[in-house]
Amino acid sequence: MTETVLEIDRVSKSFGDNKANDAISMTLARGEIVALLGENGAGKTTLMSILFGHYVPDEGHIHVFGAELPPGRPRAAIHAGIGMVHQHFSLASNLTVLENVMTGTETLWSWRSETGRARAKLTSLAERFGLAVDPDARLGDLSVGEQQRVEILKALYNDARILILDEPTAVLTNLEAETLFVTLKEMARQGLSLIFISHKLDEVMAAADRVVVLRGGKVVAERRAADTSKAELAELMVGHRVARPVREAHERGASVLEAAAVSVRIDGVDRLKDVSFRLHAGEVLGIIGVSGNGQAALARMVSGTLARSSGDILLYGEAIGDLSVAGAIAAGIGRVPEDRTRDGAIGEMAVWENVVLERIDEPRFSRRGFVDRKASIAFTEAIISGFDVRGGGPLTRTRLLSGGNMQKLILGRNLADRPRILIAAQPARGLDEGAVAAVHARILDARKAGTAVLLISEDLDEVIGLADRIQAIVGGRLSAPVSTDEVDARALGLMMAGAWKKEAA
Amino acid sequence: MRFERREHRPLALVILTPLLAVAAAMALSGLLIAAAGAPVLEAYWRILVGAFGSRLSATETLTRATPLMLTGLAAAVAFRARVWNIGGEGQFYLGAIAVAAVGSRLLADAPGFLSIPLLLVTGAVAGMILLIVPLWLRLKFSVDEVVTSLLLNFVAVLVVSMLIDGPLKDPLAFGWPQSQAVPDAAMLPKLVARSRLHWGVGIALGLAFVVHFVQSRTVFGLKSRAAGLSPEGAIFAGVPLARTLLLVACLSGGLAGLAGAVEVMGVKGYVTTDLSPGFGYSGIVVAMLAGLHPLGVVLAALFTATMFVGADGMSRALKIPTYIADVTVALSLITMLVAVFFAQYRIRR
Ligand SMILES: Nc1ncnc2c1ncn2[C@@H]1O[C@H](COP(=O)(O)OP(=O)(O)OP(=O)(O)O)[C@@H](O)[C@H]1O
Numbered sequence: 001m002t003e004t005v006l007e008i009d010r011v012s013k014s015f016g017d018n019k020a021n022d023a024i025s026m027t028l029a030r031g032e033i034v035a036l037l038g039e040n041g042a043g044k045t046t047l048m049s050i051l052f053g054h055y056v057p058d059e060g061h062i063h064v065f066g067a068e069l070p071p072g073r074p075r076a077a078i079h080a081g082i083g084m085v086h087q088h089f090s091l092a093s094n095l096t097v098l099e100n101v102m103t104g105t106e107t108l109w110s111w112r113s114e115t116g117r118a119r120a121k122l123t124s125l126a127e128r129f130g131l132a133v134d135p136d137a138r139l140g141d142l143s144v145g146e147q148q149r150v151e152i153l154k155a156l157y158n159d160a161r162i163l164i165l166d167e168p169t170a171v172l173t174n175l176e177a178e179t180l181f182v183t184l185k186e187m188a189r190q191g192l193s194l195i196f197i198s199h200k201l202d203e204v205m206a207a208a209d210r211v212v213v214l215r216g217g218k219v220v221a222e223r224r225a226a227d228t229s230k231a232e233l234a235e236l237m238v239g240h241r242v243a244r245p246v247r248e249a250h251e252r253g254a255s256v257l258e259a260a261a262v263s264v265r266i267d268g269v270d271r272l273k274d275v276s277f278r279l280h281a282g283e284v285l286g287i288i289g290v291s292g293n294g295q296a297a298l299a300r301m302v303s304g305t306l307a308r309s310s311g312d313i314l315l316y317g318e319a320i321g322d323l324s325v326a327g328a329i330a331a332g333i334g335r336v337p338e339d340r341t342r343d344g345a346i347g348e349m350a351v352w353e354n355v356v357l358e359r360i361d362e363p364r365f366s367r368r369g370f371v372d373r374k375a376s377i378a379f380t381e382a383i384i385s386g387f388d389v390r391g392g393g394p395l396t397r398t399r400l401l402s403g404g405n406m407q408k409l410i411l412g413r414n415l416a417d418r419p420r421i422l423i424a425a426q427p428a429r430g431l432d433e434g435a436v437a438a439v440h441a442r443i444l445d446a447r448k449a450g451t452a453v454l455l456i457s458e459d460l461d462e463v464i465g466l467a468d469r470i471q472a473i474v475g476g477r478l479s480a481p482v483s484t485d486e487v488d489a490r491a492l493g494l495m496m497a498g499a500w501k502k503e504a505a
Numbered sequence: 506m507r508f509e510r511r512e513h514r515p516l517a518l519v520i521l522t523p524l525l526a527v528a529a530a531m532a533l534s535g536l537l538i539a540a541a542g543a544p545v546l547e548a549y550w551r552i553l554v555g556a557f558g559s560r561l562s563a564t565e566t567l568t569r570a571t572p573l574m575l576t577g578l579a580a581a582v583a584f585r586a587r588v589w590n591i592g593g594e595g596q597f598y599l600g601a602i603a604v605a606a607v608g609s610r611l612l613a614d615a616p617g618f619l620s621i622p623l624l625l626v627t628g629a630v631a632g633m634i635l636l637i638v639p640l641w642l643r644l645k646f647s648v649d650e651v652v653t654s655l656l657l658n659f660v661a662v663l664v665v666s667m668l669i670d671g672p673l674k675d676p677l678a679f680g681w682p683q684s685q686a687v688p689d690a691a692m693l694p695k696l697v698a699r700s701r702l703h704w705g706v707g708i709a710l711g712l713a714f715v716v717h718f719v720q721s722r723t724v725f726g727l728k729s730r731a732a733g734l735s736p737e738g739a740i741f742a743g744v745p746l747a748r749t750l751l752l753v754a755c756l757s758g759g760l761a762g763l764a765g766a767v768e769v770m771g772v773k774g775y776v777t778t779d780l781s782p783g784f785g786y787s788g789i790v791v792a793m794l795a796g797l798h799p800l801g802v803v804l805a806a807l808f809t810a811t812m813f814v815g816a817d818g819m820s821r822a823l824k825i826p827t828y829i830a831d832v833t834v835a836l837s838l839i840t841m842l843v844a845v846f847f848a849q850y851r852i853r854r
């Protein structure tokens with residue numbers, strides 16, 4: 001039989017009254033890839049943090065290669081051969097790849113730096129697992145996918161034999177994700193064991209040998225990937241059958257937001273070139289593309305945090321120059337940013353403060369400069385229950401919400417007021433299947449009620465499911481719109497690759 | 506042993522933290538007193554007697570605490586919004602000299618009900634200006650305000666010594682570098698007759714409550730906290746970052762400038778270069794001791810003033826140096842930082 005490398009035995013952890021992990025047991029075999037699935041707030045990150053020694057469990061034991069792991073000591077975990085790739089990377093952007101990999105392992109008392117040996121080890125690891133990176137590149141200059149490669153290399157450099165990845169693909173383009181799974185499979189083939197967390201059932205089915213499903217802090221099911229299906233997994237996760245809502249035909253209204261040949265230059269680089277689109281009330285316009293092609297600039301420009309260099313923006317038919325944040329909010333534009341922990345919420349502030357901050361000047365939340373706490377908290381409570389935000393109340397520090405629940409909060413804050421326009425950048429990123437279905441339903445409801453939705457997403461299924469019309473973004477340029485009902489996935493794939501550009505030229 | 510961040514901080518812990526810190530600092534400086542050959546408990550008793558033993562000493566302690574409350578508030582307000590104002594000392598002096606200049610020239614003949622408020626505002630505005638400069642440099646050119654506000658302290662003190670040895674020099678001061686005095690009508694009324702205690706302490710106390718209220722209840726308080734905690738998040742939420750931080754700088758610089766104004770108008774009436782025994786710098790310590798809480802600033806300022814005033818009494822009675830007061834205040838800052846750490850984290854194993 002295959003050797004068991006990791007054994008988690010009835011591990012529990014509570015935060016206050018919140019039982020984040022409730023007697024969880026699971027094992028991991030040599031050369032195995034296990035996917036950890038579960039709703040937002042199910043306790044996945046908590047369990048992995050216990051494994052890596054960030055948290056001390058209230059009860060339970062962990063054995064690694066037969067030896068008991070002392071609780072709450074990351075160093076002991078590293079020493080035992082556990083490596084962790086966090087969702088938010090813990091690397092220093094001003095250091096080189098090599099320096100990043102070495103920090104934390106170099107002893108302070110060494111006579112000379114071990115750079116030479118480290119470089120050799122890094123290069124051989126990179127070759128062995130096909131993780132090409134330049135050891136001397138500055139980390140800040142690398143793409144997100146490359147930075148993740150460095151995180152993995154760092155774990156391998158520390159002789160990890162068990163690798164944990166917390167939502168590794170949430171920040172990757174589809175192509176990067178595919179490359180990542182090729183690497184992960186190669187690592188498993190060479191005898192490493194892996195646990196990865198994901199909400200994307202496709203990749204779970206494709207990459208994992210075994211799937212462990214958490215719900216409410218408990219293990220509710222364990223399946224071999226070969227013996228299960230996407231539908232079953234979704235149901236196990238949420239506890240009931242989930243189906244993404246279906247878009248119904250719907251008459252669209254007048255054009256509410258229009259860009260005419262807009263370009264944006266930042267530091268001499270064209271982020272957007274001659275971008276034109278027309279967004280109508282009661283429709284969803286999907287912008288698809290591999291991330292890094294100008295989506296961020298487009299989202300920021302229509303959210304009011306980026307000025308354009310040329311071209312016109314028309315709001316409700318009138319040219320308005322640049323949108324400001326205040327102008328956007330006043331005009332009834334709801335904004336869901338791509339990076340929720342940086343732009344979308346301030347972690348150290350209370351949930352209610354994050355909910356009302358952008359509208360605090362409105363008379364319902366403040367009078368003559370004084371915050372109306374009662375009204376603000378009541379509004380927040382309505383969002384929490386209306387959008388099923390779990391894991392905290394209005395006074396909770398926002399940082400303590402699980403990733404998916406923070407996303408639901410941000411969506412709720414924007415949809416609660418029935419915005420006339422909604423800018424949604426990757427709105428379902430990091431959400432579980434049930435929550436994705438709920439968010440999609442909300443977006444379609446808003447559309448039905450006449451909201452114009454600009455959906456910026458990399459997820460083809462999402463865009464096909466929600467959008468009436470689709471434009472592709474490639475290298476800062478937008479294709480002409482196509483009607484979703486008239487294209488297939490293949491045609492969209494070509495659009496994302498920029499096929500239309502040649503025709504145009 | 507390792508540390509784990511506490512997510513729920515009980516109120517008792519929040520209140521106990523500074524008390525324990527001060528107790529630990531007293532215990533540590535007790536070692537020094539013992540090393541100097543004096544009885545420790547008596548030394549502390551003498552400090553208390555020196556600070557509160559008589560009507561005179563008690564009023565003296567409060568007089569001393571007044572500017573510390575104001576400079577402490579100045580630092581607390583700024584640090585909350587992550588504006589690192591290390592320039593309290595310079596703002597204090599600029600506020601003081603502005604009051605002396607305007608008070609002795611423009612408002613020399615004005616009645617008190619007019620000149621007192623005008624002069625207080627003058628001092629505050631002078632302090633504001635001195636902090637707006639570094640903040641503007643930060644917003645415009647990303648120059649670190651820690652450095653610029655600190656260096657402006659020296660500039661301000663030099664400007665003051667130039668003025669009081671030149672255009673503002675008091676011709677009747679027997680050649681001492683001393684500014685002309687503000688008229689008697691512009692002096693803050695005494696709170697207790699035949700003492701130095703003046704109405705400035707009431708101003709400082711009132712402002713502590715005002716600042717607390719502004720921070721916890723107003724839109725500006727919310728926005729400035731957001732700006733301090735996460736500039737990106739604040740910008741996305743439409744908080745006007747530059748304007749908010751400028752307002753914070755005005756509040757902070759204004760409080761420090763006001764400290765200078767109150768000290769001139771309450772105690773001496775004129776400016777010398779030893780008007781402040783480091784009130785601006787001690788304000789930073791006071792703010793840290795208070796955990797940046799405006800009401801805590803009042804208590805921390807009282808503690809610091811008690812140590813400084815009381816140490817004189819102790820030193821006279823027991824023949825040990827007054828430096829003990831400096832050491833105790835410094836030690837309590839260190840123990841406070843340690844205590845704050847333990848209040849935020851919990852030890853596991
Ligand atoms: N440090 C903490 N203090 C208090 N509560 C916490 C803390 N960390 C997590 N929680 C709570 O524990 C629960 C489990 O959170 P966890 O982050 O493990 O969820 P998750 O399964 O990773 O969810 P997601 O898919 O949304 O990332 C949530 O209800 C969360 O609010």
Ligand SMILES: [Mg+2]
Pocket residue numbers: 044045046402403
């Ligand atoms: Mg998580």
